[in-house]
Amino acid sequence: MDLEDTLLMMPGPVTVTPRVLRAMSKPMINHRSAEFAGIYTDCREILSSIFQTKNDIFVLSGSGTAGMEAAVGSSVGSGDKVVAIENGKFGERFKDIAAIYGEVVPVVFEWGQPVNLEVVKEKLEEGAKAITLVHNETSAGILNPAAEIGKLAKKHDALFIMDGVTSLGGDDVKVDEWGVDIAVVGSQKCLAAPPGLSVVSVSEKAFEVMKDVTKRPYYNDLLAYKKSGDKPKAETPYTPAIPLFYALQEALHIVKEEGMEARIKRHRVLSEAIRAAVAELNIEMFPQLNEYSHYSNTVSAMKAPTDVTGEDIKSDMKARGVIIAGGQERLKNKIFRIGCMGNVTGRDVLSTIQQLEIVLNKHGYIDRLGAGVEAANRVLDRA
Template sequence: MQNEVLLMMPGPVPMPERVINAMSRQAINHRGEEFGGVYADCVRALKPFFGTENEIFLLSGSGTAAMEAAIGNVGVGRKIVSLVNGKFGERLAEIGGRYGDITAIESEWGHPLRLEALAEALENGAEVVTMVHNETSAGILNPAAEVGKLARKHDALFIMDGITSIGGDHVAADDWGADIAIVGSQKCFAAPAGLSAISVSDRAWERLSEKRPYYLDLKAYRKAGSKKPMETPYTPAVPLFFAFREACLIAEEEGLDNRIARHRRLADAVRAAAAAWGLKLLPVSDSLHSPSNTATAILYPDGISDSDLRSGVKKTGIQIAGGQDRLKGRIFRIGTMGAVGPSEVLATLASVQGTLQKLGYTPAADGVSAALEVLV
């Protein structure tokens, strides 16, 4: 549509017309066959993207609601250890502090997790581990498999935030030992904000806390979800379910492997452009950590302000993200998630490059050409 801004952020992201149109319909009974079929379609389509055979439930609430559901259902009064190397790992730790005895194992944002400290905490009796798989605030992909292995070795529950990786990158919740995994609707699935999905293992069901949140009580979701047709325990955001079902079907049609490959290729193109410009990525990579494939965090060169760059890019009809909290003014972030493709990425890179030049920064080379070589 005319005058629409292209959102090239780590969510929300542009929505396909099919998804938008799915919301434009009359209300229905959310205790009937039609809604139950919508819910069931979502669950069926989501399982391969989670990499799980566990039960999945949809919550009428954003990813943060799913974070709270995860911790509030199994973490009450327990020793929780949270791995933190970005804003969302910090959020999990803050939620954990509301429910249990929290220990936050912090790294500098964008730097590798301290797995040795996690092993020590588990040896000292930690019962629940939380970790963000894809920390978009710092553009780093964290080692879920290794964290899950440590948690399972010490018989601890593993809560994995896959909000910005499920549906866009490789996730294997069951193989990685993720007892609870979560995703948000407005990220890699390119649906409206306001829904989240959560998978729950048998081990997690066995260790449910006695006192759980009322609205986010997973036992209530399980009881309602077992009905024929499927239901939610409380009134769901029905139009969002229709939109999310359409987004899940689009992802299913594209295919898991194709979808993952597309996201990685687009991220590779952004990284190639940054290297050509002579700019560094924020995250520190090692054998276990790598840059995110759904959001690239790029460090600003000296003399370029966050507000000037992002406002300049927005004047071209494109919106990118800045840094959050302690990273504010230090980085800008380009999303490569959801329904975007080469044309959107190239347009974004051309806008960023042109704005950098207008602000007085001379790129080392043509980033758009470097990206194009990756994409063709």
């Protein structure tokens, strides 16, 4: 099947619009010029409203993981304790990055299980320089309690470092209100730009802490980004991926045109439609929730039905032109995941559910078609 006819319904990378694709074809410019400074400044201003922050914003040429490493490596030194919360693959990644730069205090829950705030509180009471959290754990489809973790971090005077890679731009994220000292987002998720950039917001408190860290990363040193970003003509410390900056600027203009309130509502409605459809098809959601945790509004993770693996569903959907995701590592074959990030539409969701029903019918799990599509459509009609 032609790639242009493929429907990307995975948790990133997401489909980018023709406007964004065209933006990448602009001529190269001097990355130390007023032209680039204008692009960078425009991006940072729009991103500030998306992050809901007055903190400094930087754009790094590197994926979301580069932003995660910049956040930890710039603020954590040898011997510094970092409480690392894990309930999925990306929480594990944060934990692994923290182990390179400091001393990890792991707070580990089964992937897809909710965060127990009492356990987190106990670990913070033992003393820690920082705490890491993945706000939207896409590997398990669970939205973690960032506001509550922010309160605990403030109470115990720990830096709050948050991965918002798959929530910022698609869900309500209040960086300043929640007390997030360093927040990270990836370009290829809810912002609907191509992969290859990460955005990091940094508080004044975090900058003060960084000054005492003697072995920060070289390329991803956030103090270097601040020094360059504070120049009269804002720039990055090293050569940026200029075509990706063109794309990011255009993608952010699309976000601005839609409006964040409408964008967040759209993501929530689409994820609700997916959940309604799979419930009608007797497929169980994977994550377990408590009063502080919720289903993700940008990716839905479902348990694979009886006698069908998540990889079976993933490969059969691909053969039908719809790209979804399976489970990672220990969750492989056990779950499948459908993303609704970026500029996904109701029609995209209905097409995905239609193909999912055909696949489930092929495997003998359902005996009639249409119930899932009808359930999803009812949600979309109400909205």
